Amino acid sequence: MEEIRLSHGGGGRLSRQLIENEIAPLLKNPLVDAMEDSAVFSVEQSRLAFTTDSYVVHPLFFPGGDIGRLAVCGTVNDLSMVGATPLYISLGLIIEEGFSLEDLRRILRSIRETAAEADVQVVTGDTKVVERGKGDGLYINTSGVGVIGQTLRPDISNVRPGDMVVINGPLGQHGMAVMTARRDLGFETQIPSDVRPLNHLVRAMMIQGPGVHALRDATRGGLVTVCHEIACQSGVGIELTETDIPVEDPVKGACEMLGYDPLYVANEGVLVAFIAPEALDRILKAMREREDGRRSTVIGRVTGTPQKRVVLRTSLGSHRLLDLLSGEQLPRIC
Amino acid sequence: MKYVEEFRRSGPVKNLTERIHRSAGSDPLIFMEVCGTHTMAIARYGIRELLPASVELISGPGCPVCVTPQQEIDRAVALARLPETIVTTFGDMMKVPGSASSLEFEHGRGADIRIVTSTLDALVIAGKNPDRNVVFIGVGFETTAPTVAAAIKMAKERHIHNFSVLSAHKLVPPALKALSEGPLKIDGFLCPGHVSAIIGIHPYEFLPEQYHTACVISGFEPLDILESLHLLIRQVRDNAPGIENQYKRAVRKNGNPVARQWMDDVFSPCDSVWRGIGMIPDSGLKIRPQYAGHDILQRVHLEVEPAEEPAGCRCGEVLRGVIRPPECPLFGKSCLPETPVGACMVSGEGTCAAYYRYQSWNAPLVSETV
Numbered sequence: 001m002e003e004i005r006l007s008h009g010g011g012g013r014l015s016r017q018l019i020e021n022e023i024a025p026l027l028k029n030p031l032v033d034a035m036e037d038s039a040v041f042s043v044e045q046s047r048l049a050f051t052t053d054s055y056v057v058h059p060l061f062f063p064g065g066d067i068g069r070l071a072v073c074g075t076v077n078d079l080s081m082v083g084a085t086p087l088y089i090s091l092g093l094i095i096e097e098g099f100s101l102e103d104l105r106r107i108l109r110s111i112r113e114t115a116a117e118a119d120v121q122v123v124t125g126d127t128k129v130v131e132r133g134k135g136d137g138l139y140i141n142t143s144g145v146g147v148i149g150q151t152l153r154p155d156i157s158n159v160r161p162g163d164m165v166v167i168n169g170p171l172g173q174h175g176m177a178v179m180t181a182r183r184d185l186g187f188e189t190q191i192p193s194d195v196r197p198l199n200h201l202v203r204a205m206m207i208q209g210p211g212v213h214a215l216r217d218a219t220r221g222g223l224v225t226v227c228h229e230i231a232c233q234s235g236v237g238i239e240l241t242e243t244d245i246p247v248e249d250p251v252k253g254a255c256e257m258l259g260y261d262p263l264y265v266a267n268e269g270v271l272v273a274f275i276a277p278e279a280l281d282r283i284l285k286a287m288r289e290r291e292d293g294r295r296s297t298v299i300g301r302v303t304g305t306p307q308k309r310v311v312l313r314t315s316l317g318s319h320r321l322l323d324l325l326s327g328e329q330l331p332r333i334c
Numbered sequence: 335m336k337y338v339e340e341f342r343r344s345g346p347v348k349n350l351t352e353r354i355h356r357s358a359g360s361d362p363l364i365f366m367e368v369c370g371t372h373t374m375a376i377a378r379y380g381i382r383e384l385l386p387a388s389v390e391l392i393s394g395p396g397c398p399v400c401v402t403p404q405q406e407i408d409r410a411v412a413l414a415r416l417p418e419t420i421v422t423t424f425g426d427m428m429k430v431p432g433s434a435s436s437l438e439f440e441h442g443r444g445a446d447i448r449i450v451t452s453t454l455d456a457l458v459i460a461g462k463n464p465d466r467n468v469v470f471i472g473v474g475f476e477t478t479a480p481t482v483a484a485a486i487k488m489a490k491e492r493h494i495h496n497f498s499v500l501s502a503h504k505l506v507p508p509a510l511k512a513l514s515e516g517p518l519k520i521d522g523f524l525c526p527g528h529v530s531a532i533i534g535i536h537p538y539e540f541l542p543e544q545y546h547t548a549c550v551i552s553g554f555e556p557l558d559i560l561e562s563l564h565l566l567i568r569q570v571r572d573n574a575p576g577i578e579n580q581y582k583r584a585v586r587k588n589g590n591p592v593a594r595q596w597m598d599d600v601f602s603p604c605d606s607v608w609r610g611i612g613m614i615p616d617s618g619l620k621i622r623p624q625y626a627g628h629d630i631l632q633r634v635h636l637e638v639e640p641a642e643e644p645a646g647c648r649c650g651e652v653l654r655g656v657i658r659p660p661e662c663p664l665f666g667k668s669c670l671p672e673t674p675v676g677a678c679m680v681s682g683e684g685t686c687a688a689y690y691r692y693q694s695w696n697a698p699l700v701s702e703t704v
Binding site: 006 | 338342343344347348377378379380381383384438439442443556671672682690691692693
């Protein structure tokens with residue numbers, strides 16, 4: 001198969017194949033091979049993290065946010081997941097001829113407000129305009145740089161059997177918010193996206209001392225995709241308990257009707273933390289003291305076997321495998 | 335959430351599971367479900383894990399996408415390549431492989447192919463694009479055929495001349511008859527809930543009467559399925575096969591007469607080829623002559639060769655319940671959800687897809703195949 005398919009952008013198996021079989025081999029270096037949310041390296045005395053993300057979400061405005069807010073949070077969160085304090089963001093805009101200037105202003109204001117909320121600065125950027133019909137409104141790319149202060153940072157290699165899997169809020173909000181904002185579905189209930197910067201929450205967790213073994217944000221491909229990456233790269237198994245995983249009723253309803261599984265739906269304000277059992281109580285308490293961590297809860301644990309598998313203990317007490325999606329459930333949600 | 339959570343509660347599930355274990359006995363029982371949604375629900379909830387060893391639950395040809403012959407896919411692909419044509423389809427048809435291409439592949443190459451959630455949406459597209467031909471790929475059992483019939487009737491009444499349908503619909507009861515005549519001894523059928531909402535209970539009567547097969551019309555939640563299995567076991571152990579309706583909240587004894595009337599107005603039964611099974615008499619639907627203006631096969635001449643099944647593909651045996659997915663040598667190796675060889679793997683409700691996705695403890699994983 002010699003053509004790119006829409007499924008290659010879905011965050012599932014085909015996306016991974018594209019990266020691992022086509023992209024990474026050509027760019028081979030230890031930093032790319034590590035495949036973390038951000039690249040981590042040292043420059044003189046400082047340890048820095050660097051990341052990039054592009055945003056093609058459609059529609060541009062959805063309940064709870066817009067492409068601008070998404071663009072800041074996505075990059076801030078990728079830096080936070082490797083334990084970095086996000087500092088500076090770049091902003092690349094590709095605008096289609098005919099795009100509304102008022103919409104652009106709205107999005108820029110949103111970027112400004114979100115950057116202030118996250119305590120980061122947009123310091124450089126680029127703006128391009130393409131002909132009508134060649135750009136679908138607006139695409140954004142943001143890159144970000146942050147600094148890692150503490151010696152022990154969250155890193156997949158720390159994950160071991162016995163670690164507890166914790167998330168900070170209910171699943172599926174962002175993917176379903178974007179889905180239901182697409183007018184052609186005619187849904188009446190508004191589902192708000194959970195898009196928010198997670199760096200302050202991560203800081204509150206990290207100052208509790210060692211114990212946060214790994215962090216990932218559960219964006220495209222959802223909770224299961226994150227767990228898969230962790231399980232496969234570190235060779236462990238992960239068991240999740242269905243009844244412990246929070247999903248709001250409107251999200252459940254939308255998923256039931258459309259045939260989606262909330263465990264695979266994108267989030268933009270949910271992190272998945274792998275926490276040492278002896279540090280769990282302390283860290284959970286610190287998370288729950290914050291608004292963005294109020295609903296933090298244990299949803300599973302890391303096991304020794306079966307290796308490299310993510311298994312769900314269902315509400316019935318039976319088990320099922322949580323495999324990677326092959327394509328994309330929902331196109332263009334981030 | 336109403337109508338969902340009540341049917342998934344662990345307390346009643348545990349009760350029913352215990353009753354099943356007590357009543358099953360040790361003689362082996364084979365029950366077959368013939369509905370893609372049942373296939374998926376059973377795999378997703380790990381129902382088989384809850385059953386005693388003597389009860390085997392196998393999947394039959396319940397996924398309409400899986401039983402659509404390659405030649406039909408090739409017709410859809412040929413339609414997509416016609417100029418000024420918009421092909422509309424349900425989502426799960428997109429990735430099904432034909433002999434050389436798929437609708438997804440054609441879409442990637444620029445064909446105008448649109449996923450709709452209802453045939454009536456396709457009619458709207460036809461209304462908005464009067465100078466293009468809009469074809470709806472009509473795949474499905476009795477659940478969807480009435481809505482397709484409704485769209486055709488509306489198109490005729492409103493003179494929407496650019497709307498037509500490729501009818502590849504199939505009927506469930508003739509397939510059940512063919513399965514009952516086959517080599518596998520089936521003790522009972524878990525009958526499809528939504529097909530039954532249309533056809534009612536009468537069309538299944540021949541099964542207990544002629545073949546002594548137990549039948550229960552089942553809903554799709556875990557409790558529905560477990561209760562239905564319990565009822566099937568009871569019928570068999572009491573030697574009193576019949577038809578019971580477990581899905582009373584959706585299925586009436588007489589089904590949906592209005593829907594059947596529409597189906598009958600627009601379609602007539604015809605012989606139909608089921609992928610992997612072969613020709614089953616009177617098991618398909620063709621569009622009646624008075625609606626020929628909306629039958630794409632009457633409007634366009636399509637040159638499509640009869641297709642051969644891909645080498646090594648054993649979808650047919652999977653569909654008839656003769657082998658389980660892992661017994662197919664291609665399963666999990668060259669046949670994967672993103673590189674499917676046969677339809678059982680690619681369809682959202684295919685037996686192999688369900689097995690691979692939810693239960694393949696020993697199949698190679700992503701990291702091992704990437």
